[in-house]
Amino acid sequence: MLKAMLGEAWQAMGANRLRSGLTMLGMVIGVGSVVLMLAIGQGAQYSVAQTISTMGSNLYIVIAGSTSAGGLRSGSGGGPTLTIGDAEAITELDGVANVAPVQQGTQQLVHGPNNWSATVVGTTPPYLDARAWTLQSGYPFGDSDVRAATRVALIGQTAADNLFPNDDPLGKTVRIRQNPFVIIGVLARKGQNLDGRDQDDTLIIPLTTAQRKVFGNPFPGSVRMIMVQATSAEAMPAVEASMVALLRQRHRLREGQDNDFYLRNLAAAADSAAETTRVMSLLLGAIASVSLLVGGIGIMNIMLVSVTERTREIGIRMAIGARQRDILAQFLFEALMISVAGCLIGLLMGIGGALLTNALTDMVIVISGTSVLVAFAVAAGIGIFFGYYPAHRAAALDPIEALRHQ
């Protein structure tokens, strides 16, 4: 019975190929665009998630407050308000995983005939853990290097490529302001951060060495910023509160007095970037869904025409014993067949379009099984939903009237 009905639906579709094809085209375009748009949206989400994971998770950056001298304000990080002691005190707080004081700036790096300007980061060993940064070769510096202010350095991929175009940088010497630094490790590649800045264009050296030999420091013991990593996303609000309380207490700030430091939450920035792309992909999907809806209406339209055209056929079928549900099933099957066939072609075209976009542009495209399944289920649902009304009309026809219909 089911097989006979499928066969008849197939015949009915074949009887008017152009019309069936055009009706199907609505579904093809709808499903194709939904699949493609979801793939683009999910690709964007994926690449933002990738970028965020390179920054390190659950991070706070505490930045020293500004100074003001003769009406000239220094901007954030200019004041001597944060100290190594602050950093050590923060380490003791609950929920804190890693703390790394940071002094950084742009410096000219020189190796033999090559020179290159890059970000020089003076810090302590926990910095690499906080930023989830691994070494490609060599080994990191330790606490003893920080205590002794040794001249060792870890080099990022971009800086290494420019200073050592044909060489392995490991064991070589880089000079900053005439101070030679031995490269003991090469950092793994990270790519761009959310601002689009190249994170690999960098050189990491011990904090003490940076303050004494590279940047100079008018206020011994102070740092410009402290990177603080919480143990988990859930621990972040508690860490923030206790950190602010601790620093206010250490800096002897009275009630009502402004903080003499700034707190920046990198996780919040990452969340908002992720949220933006999520909204974007939802929006793309929603726009594409409209074309799916239009495709469904097209099916309903054609099925209504088909029921009118085939009124006599319906009458004949009723006369020889078709029950109402047989007629209903027949027209539902036809609508379903058009929408499912259109959906299959649309899936192929959507996936093809996604692969083509992937090949022709540097956009990241992610086709998930879920989105394919959802598109398929929605198309089948549309076939039933928009096919039901015409099928119901066919089934409700009066057999005598239908037989008389010319």
Added chain:
Amino acid sequence: MPEAVIRTVGLGKSYLTAAGSFPALKGVDLCITGGEFVAIMGPSGSGKSTFMNLLGCLDTPSSGDYFLVGRNVAHLARDELAALRNRCIGFVFQGFNLLPRMSLEDNVALPLVYSGCRRDERRQRARSELARVGLADYAGARPNQISGGQQQRVAIARALVNSPQLILADEPTGNLDSHTSAEIMGLFADLNRQGISIVLVTHEADIAACAARQVRFRDGLLVSDEPTRSETPC
């Protein structure tokens, strides 16, 4: 005494029109026993079409009762009537009413689809009915590839495929020339001799003469019911 295939008691049908209720059939009593060949005659508007629709379970009466093979079917639901049309009645129409997209075999097998037969059984029974009407060689042809007389034979094969007790034929020769009409009437007479009851609507006297009994309608009433006088049946 054979069982009554059709028995109507005070069968009436009124239609609602803008001018009020219009009685198309005003209480008809008729009994047709198994194996009878009855012609129904009457001018247009006499109520014979309404009567045929009721006999065919395509419509339900406004009043009275209709016993089909002993069962009162006057107040059955649509799907129950469909099942009766499928199993107890075979229809033959003036315009043949074959489905143009299907092969003759599929046309003949169509009632079996609705009675839930399996595919190979449908095929086998459709072929044997096509053979019975002399069209075994045309199983794969389309209706538009054969003549009108042949199409009517296919329609008869379709009416026979579910082995009904009754065949209702509504002007079956109306679209055919006299020679082909005679052939079709010969086929009906054959079937009747095999024990199938046949009720035939016609307004041609020589066609009606093939039946053993002639019933006349006028103005919604049965006005005469008598055996055919002619000694030369088809």
